[in-house]
Amino acid sequence: MARVPTGLRNFAILLLIWEIAGRMDLVASGALPGFSEILIRLWEDRADYPRHIWATLYASGVGFLIGNAIALIAGVAFAMSPTLLRIxxxxxxxxFALPPIAIAPILVLTLSDMAPRIVLAALAVYFVTMTATVIGISQSDNRASDLVKAYGGSRWRILWLVQLRSALPTITTGFQIAAPNAVLGAILAEFGGGGRWGLGTYLLGSxxxxxxxxxxxxxxxxxxxxxxxxxxxxxxxxRLLGATRAVTLNTATPLGDAVSASPFKRVLMLMGIVSLPFLLWWAFIVLTGVPAMIAKTPxxxxxxxxxxxxxxxxxxxxLQALSETLPITxxxxxxxxxxAFLLAISTRLFPNAIRAFMPVALVTQTMPLVALTPLxxxxxxxxxxxxxxxxxxxTFFPAFVTLAQGIALVPRSAQDLPRAYGASAWQEMRIVTIPASLPYLFAAxxxxxxxxxxxxxxxxxxxxxRGLGNLLNQSRGYLDFGMIWTVAFVSVLLSVVLYQLVVAIERKVLRRLGMQTAE
Incomplete structure:
Protein backbone atom coordinates (compact mmCIF):
# COMPACT_ATOMS: atom_id res chain seq x y z
CA MET A 1 0.00 0.00 0.00
CA ALA A 2 1.17 3.49 -0.77
CA ARG A 3 2.30 5.44 2.29
CA VAL A 4 0.08 8.39 3.28
CA PRO A 5 2.05 11.67 3.08
CA THR A 6 2.97 13.03 6.51
CA GLY A 7 1.39 16.42 5.89
CA LEU A 8 -1.92 14.91 4.76
CA ARG A 9 -1.98 12.52 7.73
CA ASN A 10 -1.30 15.33 10.22
CA PHE A 11 -3.99 17.47 8.63
CA ALA A 12 -6.53 14.64 8.90
CA ILE A 13 -5.65 14.11 12.57
CA LEU A 14 -6.05 17.83 13.23
CA LEU A 15 -9.50 17.87 11.61
CA LEU A 16 -10.56 14.80 13.61
CA ILE A 17 -9.52 16.41 16.92
CA TRP A 18 -11.29 19.60 15.87
CA GLU A 19 -14.49 17.70 15.02
CA ILE A 20 -14.56 15.80 18.31
CA ALA A 21 -13.83 18.91 20.40
CA GLY A 22 -16.46 20.92 18.54
CA ARG A 23 -19.20 18.34 18.61
CA MET A 24 -18.71 17.75 22.34
CA ASP A 25 -18.50 21.52 23.11
CA LEU A 26 -15.17 21.03 24.85
CA VAL A 27 -13.87 24.54 24.05
CA ALA A 28 -15.54 27.44 25.86
CA SER A 29 -19.02 25.86 25.74
CA GLY A 30 -19.29 25.69 21.97
CA ALA A 31 -17.11 28.65 20.96
CA LEU A 32 -15.29 26.22 18.66
CA PRO A 33 -17.90 24.40 16.54
CA GLY A 34 -17.15 21.11 14.89
CA PHE A 35 -15.55 21.33 11.46
CA SER A 36 -18.56 19.67 9.86
CA GLU A 37 -20.86 22.21 11.53
CA ILE A 38 -18.84 25.03 10.00
CA LEU A 39 -19.04 23.39 6.57
CA ILE A 40 -22.81 23.02 6.92
CA ARG A 41 -23.15 26.71 7.79
CA LEU A 42 -20.92 27.63 4.86
CA TRP A 43 -23.27 25.71 2.57
CA GLU A 44 -26.31 27.44 4.06
CA ASP A 45 -24.67 30.86 3.57
CA ARG A 46 -23.28 30.03 0.12
CA ALA A 47 -25.35 32.72 -1.60
CA ASP A 48 -23.75 35.43 0.56
CA TYR A 49 -20.12 34.66 -0.24
CA PRO A 50 -19.44 35.23 -3.97
CA ARG A 51 -19.64 39.05 -3.92
CA HIS A 52 -17.84 39.30 -0.57
CA ILE A 53 -15.04 36.99 -1.73
CA TRP A 54 -14.65 38.77 -5.06
CA ALA A 55 -14.43 42.21 -3.42
CA THR A 56 -11.71 41.06 -0.99
CA LEU A 57 -9.88 39.04 -3.63
CA TYR A 58 -9.86 41.94 -6.10
CA ALA A 59 -8.63 44.52 -3.58
CA SER A 60 -5.95 42.28 -2.07
CA GLY A 61 -4.78 41.05 -5.50
CA VAL A 62 -4.43 44.50 -7.04
CA GLY A 63 -2.82 45.83 -3.87
CA PHE A 64 -0.42 42.86 -3.83
CA LEU A 65 0.69 43.56 -7.41
CA ILE A 66 1.07 47.32 -6.95
CA GLY A 67 2.77 47.08 -3.55
CA ASN A 68 5.24 44.41 -4.65
CA ALA A 69 6.08 46.20 -7.90
CA ILE A 70 6.99 49.34 -5.93
CA ALA A 71 8.81 47.24 -3.31
CA LEU A 72 10.98 45.44 -5.89
CA ILE A 73 11.98 48.68 -7.61
CA ALA A 74 12.70 50.33 -4.27
CA GLY A 75 14.58 47.28 -2.96
CA VAL A 76 16.91 47.21 -5.96
CA ALA A 77 17.52 50.96 -5.68
CA PHE A 78 18.22 50.71 -1.95
CA ALA A 79 20.55 47.73 -2.38
CA MET A 80 22.55 49.60 -5.02
CA SER A 81 22.65 52.84 -3.02
CA PRO A 82 23.06 52.45 0.77
CA THR A 83 22.81 56.23 1.06
CA LEU A 84 19.36 56.16 -0.51
CA LEU A 85 18.37 53.35 1.85
CA ARG A 86 19.41 55.39 4.87
CA ILE A 87 17.57 58.48 3.65
CA PHE A 96 5.07 49.47 7.55
CA ALA A 97 4.27 50.74 11.05
CA LEU A 98 1.20 52.78 10.11
CA PRO A 99 -1.71 51.17 12.00
CA PRO A 100 -4.25 50.25 9.30
CA ILE A 101 -7.05 50.56 11.83
CA ALA A 102 -6.04 54.21 12.32
CA ILE A 103 -5.76 55.25 8.68
CA ALA A 104 -8.60 53.14 7.22
CA PRO A 105 -11.34 55.65 8.16
CA ILE A 106 -9.22 58.52 6.82
CA LEU A 107 -8.65 56.70 3.52
CA VAL A 108 -12.37 55.96 3.24
CA LEU A 109 -13.12 59.67 3.63
CA THR A 110 -10.44 60.82 1.18
CA LEU A 111 -10.53 58.08 -1.49
CA SER A 112 -13.40 56.44 -3.35
CA ASP A 113 -14.60 52.98 -4.38
CA MET A 114 -11.99 50.23 -3.90
CA ALA A 115 -9.05 52.60 -3.53
CA PRO A 116 -8.85 52.47 0.31
CA ARG A 117 -8.64 48.68 0.30
CA ILE A 118 -6.07 48.59 -2.49
CA VAL A 119 -3.92 51.21 -0.76
CA LEU A 120 -3.95 49.33 2.54
CA ALA A 121 -3.18 46.03 0.82
CA ALA A 122 -0.26 47.64 -1.02
CA LEU A 123 1.05 49.21 2.20
CA ALA A 124 0.80 45.83 3.94
CA VAL A 125 3.10 44.10 1.43
CA TYR A 126 5.59 46.87 0.62
CA PHE A 127 7.95 46.68 3.58
CA VAL A 128 8.19 42.88 3.66
CA THR A 129 9.09 42.52 -0.02
CA MET A 130 11.37 45.56 -0.04
CA THR A 131 13.30 44.21 2.96
CA ALA A 132 13.56 40.74 1.41
CA THR A 133 14.89 42.25 -1.83
CA VAL A 134 17.55 44.31 -0.05
CA ILE A 135 18.65 41.34 2.07
CA GLY A 136 18.74 38.95 -0.88
CA ILE A 137 20.86 41.28 -3.03
CA SER A 138 23.20 42.31 -0.22
CA GLN A 139 23.85 38.68 0.77
CA SER A 140 24.85 37.56 -2.73
CA ASP A 141 28.36 36.11 -3.16
CA ASN A 142 30.80 38.90 -3.99
CA ARG A 143 33.18 36.47 -5.66
CA ALA A 144 30.67 35.78 -8.43
CA SER A 145 30.16 39.54 -8.81
CA ASP A 146 33.93 40.06 -9.03
CA LEU A 147 34.13 37.42 -11.77
CA VAL A 148 31.51 39.20 -13.89
CA LYS A 149 33.25 42.51 -13.24
CA ALA A 150 36.63 41.04 -14.28
CA TYR A 151 35.15 40.18 -17.68
CA GLY A 152 33.94 43.75 -18.18
CA GLY A 153 30.44 43.44 -16.78
CA SER A 154 28.73 46.67 -15.73
CA ARG A 155 27.02 47.30 -12.41
CA TRP A 156 23.65 46.51 -13.98
CA ARG A 157 25.07 43.35 -15.55
CA ILE A 158 26.25 42.17 -12.13
CA LEU A 159 22.84 42.94 -10.69
CA TRP A 160 21.06 40.97 -13.43
CA LEU A 161 23.39 37.96 -13.68
CA VAL A 162 24.41 37.48 -10.04
CA GLN A 163 22.60 39.47 -7.40
CA LEU A 164 18.97 39.16 -8.53
CA ARG A 165 19.41 35.45 -9.24
CA SER A 166 20.91 34.95 -5.79
CA ALA A 167 18.10 37.00 -4.22
CA LEU A 168 15.20 35.12 -5.85
CA PRO A 169 14.65 32.63 -2.97
CA THR A 170 14.65 35.46 -0.43
CA ILE A 171 12.29 37.58 -2.56
CA THR A 172 9.82 34.73 -2.98
CA THR A 173 9.99 34.16 0.77
CA GLY A 174 8.95 37.80 1.10
CA PHE A 175 6.06 37.09 -1.26
CA GLN A 176 5.00 34.22 1.02
CA ILE A 177 4.60 36.62 3.93
CA ALA A 178 3.20 39.40 1.74
CA ALA A 179 0.30 37.33 0.36
CA PRO A 180 -1.52 36.97 3.72
CA ASN A 181 -0.60 40.56 4.56
CA ALA A 182 -2.40 41.80 1.45
CA VAL A 183 -5.57 39.97 2.48
CA LEU A 184 -5.27 41.41 5.99
CA GLY A 185 -4.87 44.94 4.62
CA ALA A 186 -7.94 44.66 2.41
CA ILE A 187 -10.09 43.20 5.20
CA LEU A 188 -8.95 45.87 7.66
CA ALA A 189 -10.06 48.55 5.19
CA GLU A 190 -13.42 46.78 4.84
CA PHE A 191 -13.64 46.51 8.61
CA GLY A 192 -13.01 50.26 8.85
CA GLY A 193 -16.03 51.09 6.72
CA GLY A 194 -14.83 50.63 3.17
CA GLY A 195 -17.88 49.57 1.18
CA ARG A 196 -20.82 47.19 1.17
CA TRP A 197 -19.08 44.03 -0.04
CA GLY A 198 -16.07 42.20 1.34
CA LEU A 199 -15.26 39.55 3.93
CA GLY A 200 -14.40 42.25 6.47
CA THR A 201 -17.80 43.88 6.01
CA TYR A 202 -19.50 40.48 6.26
CA LEU A 203 -17.55 39.65 9.42
CA LEU A 204 -18.39 43.00 11.02
CA GLY A 205 -22.08 42.48 10.33
CA SER A 206 -21.96 39.00 11.87
CA ARG A 239 12.09 25.30 -6.62
CA LEU A 240 14.25 28.42 -6.72
CA LEU A 241 16.15 27.44 -3.57
CA GLY A 242 17.51 24.37 -5.27
CA ALA A 243 18.46 26.36 -8.38
CA THR A 244 20.35 29.10 -6.56
CA ARG A 245 21.93 27.39 -3.55
CA ALA A 246 25.50 28.41 -2.85
CA VAL A 247 28.28 25.82 -2.70
CA THR A 248 30.37 27.50 0.01
CA LEU A 249 29.97 30.28 2.52
CA ASN A 250 30.47 33.78 1.17
CA THR A 251 33.75 34.64 2.89
CA ALA A 252 34.31 37.55 0.53
CA THR A 253 31.35 39.64 1.73
CA PRO A 254 32.67 43.08 2.62
CA LEU A 255 31.58 45.29 5.44
CA GLY A 256 28.88 47.83 4.73
CA ASP A 257 29.58 51.53 5.04
CA ALA A 258 33.23 51.09 4.22
CA VAL A 259 33.70 54.78 3.63
CA SER A 260 32.65 56.99 6.50
CA ALA A 261 30.97 60.26 5.66
CA SER A 262 32.08 63.61 7.00
CA PRO A 263 30.27 65.00 10.07
CA PHE A 264 28.59 67.66 7.92
CA LYS A 265 27.20 65.06 5.50
CA ARG A 266 26.04 62.89 8.37
CA VAL A 267 24.14 65.80 9.89
CA LEU A 268 22.50 66.57 6.53
CA MET A 269 21.57 62.91 6.09
CA LEU A 270 20.10 62.73 9.57
CA MET A 271 18.02 65.83 8.86
CA GLY A 272 16.77 64.25 5.64
CA ILE A 273 15.90 60.97 7.38
CA VAL A 274 13.92 62.75 10.09
CA SER A 275 12.20 65.35 7.90
CA LEU A 276 11.25 63.24 4.85
CA PRO A 277 8.37 61.31 6.52
CA PHE A 278 6.90 64.56 7.82
CA LEU A 279 7.21 66.21 4.40
CA LEU A 280 5.38 63.30 2.78
CA TRP A 281 2.74 63.44 5.52
CA TRP A 282 2.16 67.14 4.84
CA ALA A 283 2.20 66.60 1.07
CA PHE A 284 -0.44 63.85 1.30
CA ILE A 285 -2.82 66.18 3.15
CA VAL A 286 -2.24 69.03 0.72
CA LEU A 287 -2.53 66.94 -2.46
CA THR A 288 -5.64 65.03 -1.39
CA GLY A 289 -7.41 68.15 -0.14
CA VAL A 290 -8.58 66.51 3.08
CA PRO A 291 -10.70 68.91 5.18
CA ALA A 292 -8.81 70.55 8.03
CA MET A 293 -11.29 69.13 10.54
CA ILE A 294 -10.25 65.58 9.57
CA ALA A 295 -6.62 65.99 8.54
CA LYS A 296 -3.93 66.85 11.03
CA THR A 297 -0.55 68.03 9.84
CA PRO A 298 2.56 67.32 11.97
CA LEU A 319 0.21 57.87 28.73
CA GLN A 320 -2.36 55.57 30.31
CA ALA A 321 -2.82 53.72 27.01
CA LEU A 322 0.93 53.40 26.48
CA SER A 323 1.41 51.94 29.96
CA GLU A 324 -1.06 49.19 29.03
CA THR A 325 0.16 48.52 25.48
CA LEU A 326 3.97 48.59 25.71
CA PRO A 327 4.57 45.81 28.29
CA ILE A 328 2.45 43.27 26.43
CA THR A 329 4.06 44.33 23.13
CA ALA A 340 10.45 31.31 15.87
CA PHE A 341 14.17 30.86 16.54
CA LEU A 342 13.68 27.52 18.28
CA LEU A 343 11.28 26.40 15.57
CA ALA A 344 13.70 27.36 12.78
CA ILE A 345 16.56 25.46 14.42
CA SER A 346 14.29 22.47 14.88
CA THR A 347 13.66 22.32 11.12
CA ARG A 348 17.16 20.82 10.89
CA LEU A 349 17.22 18.85 14.14
CA PHE A 350 13.64 17.49 14.23
CA PRO A 351 12.15 17.83 10.72
CA ASN A 352 9.31 15.34 11.28
CA ALA A 353 8.05 17.13 14.40
CA ILE A 354 8.06 20.47 12.58
CA ARG A 355 6.08 19.06 9.66
CA ALA A 356 3.45 17.88 12.15
CA PHE A 357 3.20 21.36 13.67
CA MET A 358 3.11 23.33 10.43
CA PRO A 359 -0.65 22.97 9.64
CA VAL A 360 -1.51 24.73 12.90
CA ALA A 361 1.16 27.37 12.34
CA LEU A 362 -0.02 28.03 8.80
CA VAL A 363 -3.63 28.58 9.92
CA THR A 364 -2.57 31.06 12.62
CA GLN A 365 -0.55 33.00 10.04
CA THR A 366 -2.93 33.03 7.10
CA MET A 367 -6.14 33.73 9.01
CA PRO A 368 -6.37 37.55 9.05
CA LEU A 369 -6.16 39.14 12.50
CA VAL A 370 -9.57 40.75 12.34
CA ALA A 371 -11.09 37.34 11.54
CA LEU A 372 -9.01 35.47 14.13
CA THR A 373 -9.43 37.84 17.08
CA PRO A 374 -13.24 37.56 17.49
CA LEU A 375 -12.90 33.78 17.42
CA THR A 395 5.09 37.70 15.10
CA PHE A 396 6.46 34.18 15.26
CA PHE A 397 5.50 32.95 11.79
CA PRO A 398 7.05 35.74 9.65
CA ALA A 399 10.13 35.49 11.84
CA PHE A 400 10.17 31.72 11.43
CA VAL A 401 9.85 31.87 7.64
CA THR A 402 12.73 34.35 7.43
CA LEU A 403 14.95 32.38 9.81
CA ALA A 404 14.18 29.04 8.16
CA GLN A 405 15.11 30.55 4.79
CA GLY A 406 18.44 31.76 6.19
CA ILE A 407 19.22 28.36 7.69
CA ALA A 408 18.24 26.60 4.46
CA LEU A 409 20.65 28.79 2.48
CA VAL A 410 23.66 27.73 4.57
CA PRO A 411 25.73 25.51 2.20
CA ARG A 412 25.75 21.80 2.99
CA SER A 413 29.52 21.62 2.56
CA ALA A 414 30.00 24.17 5.35
CA GLN A 415 27.81 22.06 7.63
CA ASP A 416 29.60 18.82 6.79
CA LEU A 417 33.04 20.16 7.71
CA PRO A 418 32.59 20.25 11.52
CA ARG A 419 30.76 16.93 11.40
CA ALA A 420 33.78 15.39 9.67
CA TYR A 421 35.73 16.30 12.80
CA GLY A 422 33.20 14.59 15.07
CA ALA A 423 30.92 17.50 15.93
CA SER A 424 27.34 16.70 16.90
CA ALA A 425 24.34 18.15 15.07
CA TRP A 426 23.90 20.78 17.79
CA GLN A 427 27.62 21.68 17.76
CA GLU A 428 27.49 22.12 13.99
CA MET A 429 24.40 24.29 14.37
CA ARG A 430 26.12 26.47 16.99
CA ILE A 431 29.44 26.80 15.14
CA VAL A 432 28.29 27.20 11.52
CA THR A 433 24.54 27.45 10.85
CA ILE A 434 23.46 29.96 13.50
CA PRO A 435 26.33 32.45 12.88
CA ALA A 436 25.83 32.20 9.10
CA SER A 437 22.12 32.95 9.43
CA LEU A 438 22.51 35.92 11.82
CA PRO A 439 21.54 38.49 9.13
CA TYR A 440 18.22 36.69 8.78
CA LEU A 441 17.72 36.67 12.57
CA PHE A 442 18.08 40.44 12.68
CA ALA A 443 15.87 40.81 9.60
CA ALA A 444 13.21 38.72 11.34
CA ARG A 466 -7.57 48.77 26.92
CA GLY A 467 -4.45 50.42 25.56
CA LEU A 468 -3.74 52.28 22.34
CA GLY A 469 -6.14 50.16 20.30
CA ASN A 470 -9.05 50.98 22.56
CA LEU A 471 -8.08 54.67 22.69
CA LEU A 472 -8.09 54.68 18.90
CA ASN A 473 -11.50 53.01 18.77
CA GLN A 474 -12.98 55.46 21.28
CA SER A 475 -11.52 58.41 19.38
CA ARG A 476 -13.19 57.22 16.17
CA GLY A 477 -16.52 57.03 17.98
CA TYR A 478 -16.09 60.54 19.39
CA LEU A 479 -14.82 61.89 16.03
CA ASP A 480 -11.66 63.00 17.88
CA PHE A 481 -9.48 63.16 14.76
CA GLY A 482 -6.67 64.81 16.68
CA MET A 483 -6.29 61.75 18.90
CA ILE A 484 -6.57 59.40 15.90
CA TRP A 485 -3.64 61.10 14.19
CA THR A 486 -1.75 61.29 17.50
CA VAL A 487 -2.10 57.55 18.16
CA ALA A 488 -0.98 56.81 14.60
CA PHE A 489 2.03 59.11 15.00
CA VAL A 490 3.01 57.66 18.40
CA SER A 491 2.71 54.06 17.19
CA VAL A 492 4.91 54.83 14.18
CA LEU A 493 7.41 56.65 16.38
CA LEU A 494 7.62 53.67 18.75
CA SER A 495 8.18 51.28 15.85
CA VAL A 496 10.90 53.52 14.38
CA VAL A 497 12.73 53.77 17.71
CA LEU A 498 12.63 50.01 18.29
CA TYR A 499 13.63 49.35 14.69
CA GLN A 500 16.62 51.68 14.98
CA LEU A 501 17.67 49.94 18.17
CA VAL A 502 17.67 46.59 16.38
CA VAL A 503 19.64 48.10 13.47
CA ALA A 504 22.28 49.49 15.86
CA ILE A 505 22.71 46.10 17.56
CA GLU A 506 22.79 44.35 14.18
CA ARG A 507 25.45 46.66 12.81
CA LYS A 508 27.66 46.17 15.86
CA VAL A 509 27.33 42.38 15.96
CA LEU A 510 27.72 41.74 12.23
CA ARG A 511 30.67 44.08 11.87
CA ARG A 512 32.41 42.24 14.68
CA LEU A 513 31.80 38.99 12.80
CA GLY A 514 32.96 40.52 9.48
CA MET A 515 29.52 40.28 7.82
CA GLN A 516 27.56 42.85 5.82
CA THR A 517 24.61 44.68 7.28
CA ALA A 518 21.42 45.05 5.29
CA GLU A 519 19.68 47.89 7.06
Missing part, protein backbone atom coordinates in the same frame (compact mmCIF):
# COMPACT_ATOMS: atom_id res chain seq x y z
CA UNK A 88 14.33 56.55 3.11
CA UNK A 89 14.69 54.42 6.23
CA UNK A 90 12.25 56.55 8.20
CA UNK A 91 9.71 56.51 5.37
CA UNK A 92 10.02 52.74 4.95
CA UNK A 93 9.47 52.05 8.62
CA UNK A 94 6.63 54.55 8.81
CA UNK A 95 4.83 52.87 5.89
CA UNK A 207 -20.13 39.83 15.11
CA UNK A 208 -23.20 40.67 17.17
CA UNK A 209 -25.31 37.65 16.16
CA UNK A 210 -23.70 35.09 18.49
CA UNK A 211 -23.14 32.55 15.70
CA UNK A 212 -19.65 31.02 16.08
CA UNK A 213 -20.15 28.69 13.11
CA UNK A 214 -20.67 31.66 10.76
CA UNK A 215 -17.68 33.56 12.22
CA UNK A 216 -15.46 30.52 11.79
CA UNK A 217 -16.75 30.06 8.26
CA UNK A 218 -15.82 33.62 7.30
CA UNK A 219 -12.45 33.18 8.97
CA UNK A 220 -11.75 29.95 7.10
CA UNK A 221 -12.66 31.49 3.76
CA UNK A 222 -10.27 34.38 4.43
CA UNK A 223 -7.64 31.84 5.53
CA UNK A 224 -8.12 29.83 2.33
CA UNK A 225 -7.54 32.93 0.17
CA UNK A 226 -4.43 33.94 2.11
CA UNK A 227 -3.19 30.37 2.43
CA UNK A 228 -3.39 29.67 -1.30
CA UNK A 229 -1.26 32.73 -1.97
CA UNK A 230 1.23 31.61 0.66
CA UNK A 231 1.44 28.04 -0.66
CA UNK A 232 1.82 29.23 -4.27
CA UNK A 233 4.93 31.23 -3.45
CA UNK A 234 6.18 28.54 -1.05
CA UNK A 235 6.28 26.08 -3.95
CA UNK A 236 8.09 28.62 -6.15
CA UNK A 237 10.54 29.36 -3.34
CA UNK A 238 11.33 25.68 -2.91
CA UNK A 299 2.16 70.80 13.47
CA UNK A 300 -1.51 70.07 14.13
CA UNK A 301 -0.63 66.93 16.10
CA UNK A 302 1.99 68.80 18.13
CA UNK A 303 -0.51 71.56 18.90
CA UNK A 304 -3.19 69.02 19.87
CA UNK A 305 -0.85 67.16 22.20
CA UNK A 306 1.13 70.03 23.75
CA UNK A 307 -0.51 73.44 23.39
CA UNK A 308 -4.28 73.08 22.99
CA UNK A 309 -6.61 73.58 25.95
CA UNK A 310 -7.40 69.87 25.94
CA UNK A 311 -3.70 68.88 25.81
CA UNK A 312 -3.46 67.77 29.48
CA UNK A 313 -6.42 65.44 29.07
CA UNK A 314 -5.01 64.07 25.80
CA UNK A 315 -1.62 63.50 27.41
CA UNK A 316 -3.16 61.65 30.34
CA UNK A 317 -5.17 59.38 28.04
CA UNK A 318 -2.15 58.68 25.84
CA UNK A 330 7.58 43.64 24.43
CA UNK A 331 6.52 40.36 26.03
CA UNK A 332 4.73 39.14 22.91
CA UNK A 333 7.54 40.18 20.58
CA UNK A 334 10.21 38.45 22.70
CA UNK A 335 8.15 35.29 23.00
CA UNK A 336 7.32 35.26 19.28
CA UNK A 337 10.94 35.71 18.16
CA UNK A 338 12.19 33.15 20.68
CA UNK A 339 9.60 30.62 19.53
CA UNK A 376 -10.19 33.85 20.08
CA UNK A 377 -12.40 36.07 22.25
CA UNK A 378 -14.93 33.25 22.33
CA UNK A 379 -12.20 30.86 23.54
CA UNK A 380 -9.88 32.93 25.77
CA UNK A 381 -12.13 35.78 26.86
CA UNK A 382 -11.04 39.42 26.81
CA UNK A 383 -8.03 39.38 29.13
CA UNK A 384 -4.27 39.77 28.74
CA UNK A 385 -3.84 36.15 27.67
CA UNK A 386 -5.81 36.89 24.49
CA UNK A 387 -3.61 39.87 23.59
CA UNK A 388 -0.43 37.91 24.28
CA UNK A 389 -1.62 34.99 22.17
CA UNK A 390 -2.53 37.24 19.24
CA UNK A 391 0.84 39.04 19.45
CA UNK A 392 2.84 35.82 19.47
CA UNK A 393 0.79 34.35 16.62
CA UNK A 394 1.37 37.36 14.34
CA UNK A 445 13.48 40.92 14.43
CA UNK A 446 13.05 44.07 12.36
CA UNK A 447 9.96 42.57 10.72
CA UNK A 448 8.33 41.68 14.04
CA UNK A 449 8.71 45.09 15.73
CA UNK A 450 5.78 46.80 13.93
CA UNK A 451 3.76 43.58 13.69
CA UNK A 452 3.89 43.08 17.46
CA UNK A 453 2.52 46.57 18.10
CA UNK A 454 -0.15 46.13 15.42
CA UNK A 455 -1.22 42.78 16.89
CA UNK A 456 -1.60 44.24 20.36
CA UNK A 457 -3.55 47.25 19.07
CA UNK A 458 -5.96 45.08 17.07
CA UNK A 459 -6.61 42.85 20.10
CA UNK A 460 -7.21 45.95 22.23
CA UNK A 461 -9.42 47.47 19.56
CA UNK A 462 -11.62 44.42 19.03
CA UNK A 463 -11.55 42.70 22.40
CA UNK A 464 -9.86 43.92 25.57
CA UNK A 465 -10.99 47.57 25.73
Missing amino acids: FRGVNIAV LGRGEPDRLWGIGLIATAIAGLGYLFFALISR FGVIDYLLFAKTAPVAQEKL FAGMAAGIGF LVLIFGRGTSLTLWVTISV TRLTVPRALLGVMIAEWLATG
